[in-house]
Amino acid sequence: MRFKQLPLIFGLALLGWALLSSHTLTEIAAGIAIFLFGMLILEQGFRTFTGGFLERLLKRSTDRLWKALAFGALASTATQSSSLVSVITISFLSAGLMGLSQGIAVIFGANLGTTSGAWLMAGFGIRVNISAYAMPLLVFGVLLIFNRSRPLKGAGYVLAGIGFLFLGIHYMKEGFEAYQQGIDLARFGVDGVTGLLLYIFIGMAATVVMQSSHATLILTITALAAGQISYENALALSIGANVGTTITALIGAAGANIAGRRLAAAHLIFNLATGLIALVFIQGFLSLVDSLSDLLGIAADNHTLKLALFHSLFNLTGIVIMVPLIDRLVRLLETRMKPRRITLNEPKFIQESMLETPGAALEATRRELLRLFRRAFSLIAKVLNYETGQLRQATSKTDLGSEPERIRMVDVDELYRRQIKPLHGLILDYLARIPVRGHRARQLVLLRVAAQDLIEAVKDAKHLQKNLIPSLSASNVDLKTEYLVMRQNLGFLLHQLDQMAGRAEAGDEKLDLELELAELGTEVEAGDIVQNGRLDELIRQRTINADQATSLMNDTAYSYRIAKNLLAMARASFLPFEEVDAELRQALALGPNEVREILNEIAGPEVSQRGDSE
Amino acid sequence: MSQSLIKKLRKFLSKKERERILKREKLHKLLKKMRKKQKELEQELADCRDEKTASDLRKRIRLLQEQRRKGVEVLTELRRLAHDGDDDAHQSQ
Numbered sequence: 050m051r052f053k054q055l056p057l058i059f060g061l062a063l064l065g066w067a068l069l070s071s072h073t074l075t076e077i078a079a080g081i082a083i084f085l086f087g088m089l090i091l092e093q094g095f096r097t098f099t100g101g102f103l104e105r106l107l108k109r110s111t112d113r114l115w116k117a118l119a120f121g122a123l124a125s126t127a128t129q130s131s132s133l134v135s136v137i138t139i140s141f142l143s144a145g146l147m148g149l150s151q152g153i154a155v156i157f158g159a160n161l162g163t164t165s166g167a168w169l170m171a172g173f174g175i176r177v178n179i180s181a182y183a184m185p186l187l188v189f190g191v192l193l194i195f196n197r198s199r200p201l202k203g204a205g206y207v208l209a210g211i212g213f214l215f216l217g218i219h220y221m222k223e224g225f226e227a228y229q230q231g232i233d234l235a236r237f238g239v240d241g242v243t244g245l246l247l248y249i250f251i252g253m254a255a256t257v258v259m260q261s262s263h264a265t266l267i268l269t270i271t272a273l274a275a276g277q278i279s280y281e282n283a284l285a286l287s288i289g290a291n292v293g294t295t296i297t298a299l300i301g302a303a304g305a306n307i308a309g310r311r312l313a314a315a316h317l318i319f320n321l322a323t324g325l326i327a328l329v330f331i332q333g334f335l336s337l338v339d340s341l342s343d344l345l346g347i348a349a350d351n352h353t354l355k356l357a358l359f360h361s362l363f364n365l366t367g368i369v370i371m372v373p374l375i376d377r378l379v380r381l382l383e384t385r386m387k388p389r390r391i392t393l394n395e396p397k398f399i400q401e402s403m404l405e406t407p408g409a410a411l412e413a414t415r416r417e418l419l420r421l422f423r424r425a426f427s428l429i430a431k432v433l434n435y436e437t438g439q440l441r442q443a444t445s446k447t448d449l450g451s452e453p454e455r456i457r458m459v460d461v462d463e464l465y466r467r468q469i470k471p472l473h474g475l476i477l478d479y480l481a482r483i484p485v486r487g488h489r490a491r492q493l494v495l496l497r498v499a500a501q502d503l504i505e506a507v508k509d510a511k512h513l514q515k516n517l518i519p520s521l522s523a524s525n526v527d528l529k530t531e532y533l534v535m536r537q538n539l540g541f542l543l544h545q546l547d548q549m550a551g552r553a554e555a556g557d558e559k560l561d562l563e564l565e566l567a568e569l570g571t572e573v574e575a576g577d578i579v580q581n582g583r584l585d586e587l588i589r590q591r592t593i594n595a596d597q598a599t600s601l602m603n604d605t606a607y608s609y610r611i612a613k614n615l616l617a618m619a620r621a622s623f624l625p626f627e628e629v630d631a632e633l634r635q636a637l638a639l640g641p642n643e644v645r646e647i648l649n650e651i652a653g654p655e656v657s658q659r660g661d662s663e
Numbered sequence: 664m665s666q667s668l669i670k671k672l673r674k675f676l677s678k679k680e681r682e683r684i685l686k687r688e689k690l691h692k693l694l695k696k697m698r699k700k701q702k703e704l705e706q707e708l709a710d711c712r713d714e715k716t717a718s719d720l721r722k723r724i725r726l727l728q729e730q731r732r733k734g735v736e737v738l739t740e741l742r743r744l745a746h747d748g749d750d751d752a753h754q755s756q
Contacts, residue, residue: 561700567726629686633693636737637730647725651718 077224077268084217084264088130091210095128096405097203107141108408111151114375118368121158126165129214129263131294134159135316136402140409142308143400145416146625149308149379153315157368160291160319164361166263167287170218170270171353180219186212199486218267225275240281245328248282252289253296262294266360270353280352284331287360292324306400307388314382323367334363394471399479410483411492411626417476418500418622419550424468425503426543429611431459432510433536433543434521440544449540452533456521461511469507476500488628495631499621502614509614513607516600527592531578531601535608538576542612545569546619553623562624563634566616567644573612574644578605680745687741694734701727 068075110120121138125131135156142152173179186208193205256265266287273283295317327334338359339349347354371378391397397420398413430440434453443449477500485493520532546569552560578584579602587593593601620634639647701724708720 561696564697564700564723564727564730567730568723571722571726629682629689632686633690633734633737637693637733639726639729639733643729644726647722647729651722651725 073224075224076220080217080220080222080224080271081259081264081268082217083213083220084267085259085261087210087213087215087217088261088263089210090206090213091128092130092133094203094206094208094210095130095133097199097206107137107155108146111141111147111155114150114154114372117147117151117154118158118161118372121155121160122162123158124155125159125162129163129166131159131163131263132261134162135312137406137409139309139312140400140403140406142312143306143403144398144409144413146409146412149311149315149382150375152308152312153319153375153378154372156312156316157319157371160323161361161364161368163263164357164364167266167270167357167360168354170267171274171357178219179215179222183212183215183219186215218271221268221271222275225271225277240279244282245285245331248285249289249292249324249328252286252291253293254289255286256290256293257296262290265290265293270356273356274353280356283352283356284335284359287356288324288327288363291320291327291360291364295320307386309402311382311386314386315378318378319367319371322371323363326366326370327363334359334366337362393468394475396472396475396479399475404479404482404484407483407485407489410479411485411489411496414476414479414483414496415622415625417472417479418496418503418618419554421469421472421476421500421503422550422618422622423547424472425507426547428459428461428464428468428507429510429539429543431464432461432514432517433540434518435536435540440540441547443541443544446537446541449544450533450537453521456518458518459514461507461514465507465511469504473500473504491628492626492631495621495626499618502618502621506611506614506618509607509611513604513611516604520600520604525593525597527587528597528601531583531587531593532604534576535604538572539608539611542569542573542615546615549619550623560624562620563637566620567639569612570616570639570641571644571648573609573616574641575648577609580645683741683744687738687745690734690738690741694731694738697727697731697734701731 064078068078106124107120111117121134125134128134138147138152138155138159141147142149147155190205190207190209190212193201194209196202196205252265252269255268256262259265269278269283269286269290272278273280278286295313299313299317338355341347341358341362342349342351342355345358347358396417398416399410400413403410403413426440427437430437434456435449440449477497480493480497480500483489483493517532517536520528521536523529523532545565549560549562549565553562575581578587584598584602584605587601588595588598620638624630704720704724704727708717708724711717711720
C-alpha cells in the first residue's frame with residue numbers, strides 16, 4: 050500500500066523542487082492550477098442550472114441528429130466544458146431519455162464546440178490584458194455566491210469561474226513571457242515526423258495529467274503566442290489534446306453503466322479517427338488553413354488564430370466523416386459491448402452519477418419502479434396461482450377463468466424479502482437523495498407514493514392468500530366460484546396493466562392511459578361484491594354461512610385495495626413525467642363514486658331493457 | 664396598440680401564464696382527441712349486434728363523456744382565469 054504511493058510522493062517532490070528552483074515555472078504552473086480551478090467553479094455554476102434549463106433544452110434538442118449535433122456544439126461553447134455536456138448526456142442516455150445515436154451526435158457536436166475555447170483565447174485572450182477583466186468578475190462572482198437565491202448563486206459561480214479562467218490565463222501568459230526574456234524553449238522544438246509524434250504524445254500526456262484538453266490548448270496557445278513553441282509543434286499538441294481527452298472520458302465511463310461505456314467508446318473512436326486523419330493529412334490541412342485564413346482575413350503570421358482554425362477544421366472533418374457512420378457505429382457498439390447481467394438486488398437504471406441531473410435521475414427511478422412492478426406482478430400472479438407466462442399471454446378474461454391445475458401456497462414473506470424489499474429500499478434511498486425543487490419535487494412525491502402503493506398491493510396479496518387458497522378447493526361451490534371470479538378479475542387486471550406498461554415502454558402513441566385506467570377502474574368497481582349487492586344476495590340465499598361471508602367480505606376488500614393500489618401506481622409511473630400532463634390526468638381522473646354513479650346509471654336502462662325483453 | 668403589445672409581452676414573461684397557456688393548449692388537444700374517440704366508439708356501438716360488447720361500449724362511452732365533462736370544466740376555468748387576468752390588467756392601468 051505504501052509502495053503504491055511512492056510514485057506520487059516522488060512526483061510531488063520533483064514538482065516542489067522544480068517550482069522552488071524556477072519562479073517562472075511557478076507562475077505557469079499556478080496559472081494552470083488557477084485555470085483548472087476556474088473550470089471546476091464554472092462547471093459547478095452551470096450544474097446549478099441543470100435540472101432545469103440545460104435538461105429541458107437537451108430533451109427538446111435530441112429528436113433530430115442535426116439538432117443533437119448543434120446542441121452539443123452550442124452547449125459546450127456556452128459552458129466551455131465538454132465534460133459537463135458529456136455527464137448530462139450520459140445521464141440522459143442511461144435514463145433512456147435519448148438514444149445512443151443522439152448521444153453520440155451530442156458528443157460529436159461537443160467536440161466541435163470545445164474548439165471555441167481556442168478561438169476565444171487566440172482572438173481575444175492573447176491581445177487583451179485579460180487580468181483586468183478577471184478581477185471585477187471575481188468580485189461580482191463571489192458576492193453573488195453568498196446570495197441565497199439558487200440562480201444568483203449559480204450565476205456567481207459562473208462569473209467567478211470565468212474570472213479564475215482569465216486569471217489563470219494571465220499567469221500562464223506572464224510565465225511564458227518571462228521565459229521569453231530568459232531562455233528560448235523553441236530551441237528545443239523538434240521538426241519533421243519525429244517532432245509531430247513527440248508533440249502529439251506530449252499533448253496527450255498533458256491532457257491526461259490536467260484532465261482537460263481545454264487547458265492543454267490554452268497552454269499551447271499562450272506558449273505559441275510567446276514564441277516558446279513552433280507553429281508545427283503547436284498543431285501536434287492540439288491533435289494530442291484531442292486524443293488525450295478521450296482518456297478522461299474513458300476513466301469517467303469506468304464507473305458508468307453500459308450506456309455510458311458505449312458513449313465513451315464512441316468518443317474514443319471519434320477522437321482517434323479525427324486525430325489519425327489530422328496526422329495523415331496534416332499537409333493538406335495546413336494548406337486549407339492557409340487558404341481559409343486568407344479568406345477570413347487572418348494574417349499569415351497569426352499562428353494562434355491559425356491553430357484555432359486548424360483545431361476546428363479537423364474536428365469538423367471528423368464530424369463530416371463520422372456522422373454518416375453513426376448508425377453503423379451504434380450497431381457495432383451494441384453488438385460488441387453487451388450489458389453485464391444484473392443481479393436481483395442491483396439497480397438497473399438508477400446510478401449515483403445521475404443525482405447531478407435530477408430530471409434524468411427521476412426518469413431512471415420511474416423505470417426502476419416499472420422493474421419493481423414486474424416483480425410485484427410475478428409475485429401476485431403466484432399468489433393467485435397463475436403462471437407468469439399464462440397471465441402475460443392471456444388473450445381474454447375467459448382464459449383466466451378456469452380453475453388452477455395445482456393449488457399451492459406461496460411464501461410471500463420470503464419472496465418479498467428476496468425480490469421486492471431490496472429493490473424498493475434502493476429506490477427509496479435514491480429518491481431521498483435526489484436534489485429537487487418545484488415541479489420535480491411533486492414528481493418525486495408521486496414516485497415515492499407509487500412505490501408505496503406497490504408494496505401495499507403485495508402486502509394485501511399476502512393477506513388475500515390466506516383464505517383464497519383453501520377457498521379455491523372449497524366444497525361450497527358458490528364460495529369457490531366467488532373466489533375464482535375474484536382471482537380472475539385480479540388476474541385480468543394484472544394482465545392488462547402489464548400490457549399497458551409494455552405499450553408505454555414501447556412508446557405506443559395510441560395508448561390513452563387515463564381512459565384505459567378509468568376503464569379498468571370501472572371493472573374494479575363493478576367487481577366489488579360488497580357494493581354491487583352480490584354479497585348480500587349470497588347471504589340472503591344462505592349459500593354461504595356468516596363466517597364465510599365475513600372472510601369473503603375481507604378478501605374482497607383486499608382484492609379491491611390491491612387493484613386500486615396497482616391502478617394508482619400505474620397512473621403515476623407508466624408514462625414519463627410531464628408536469629402539465631400529470632396535472633391534466635389528475636384533473637380528468639374519475640373517483641370511485643363517479644364511477645359507481647356511471648355503473649348504476651348504465652345498469653338502470655340495461656336492467657329495464659332486459660326486463661322489457663323478458 | 665403598444666398597450667396590447669406590453670400586455671402580450673407581460674404574459675409571455677410570466678411563468679404562471681405560460682404554464683396556463685400550455686395547459687390550455689394541451690387540454691384543448693386532448694379534448695379533441697377524446698371527442699374523436701367517443702365518435703369512433705359511438706359508431707362501433709351503432710354497428711354492434713352483440714349485447715355484451717354493446718354494454719361494454721356504452722360504459723366506455725359514458726366514461727369518456729364524464730372525463731370530457733370534467734375536462735371542459737377545467738378548460739372553461741382556465742379560459743376564465745386568462746380573461747380575468749386581462750381584466751385585472753385593465754383595472755390596474
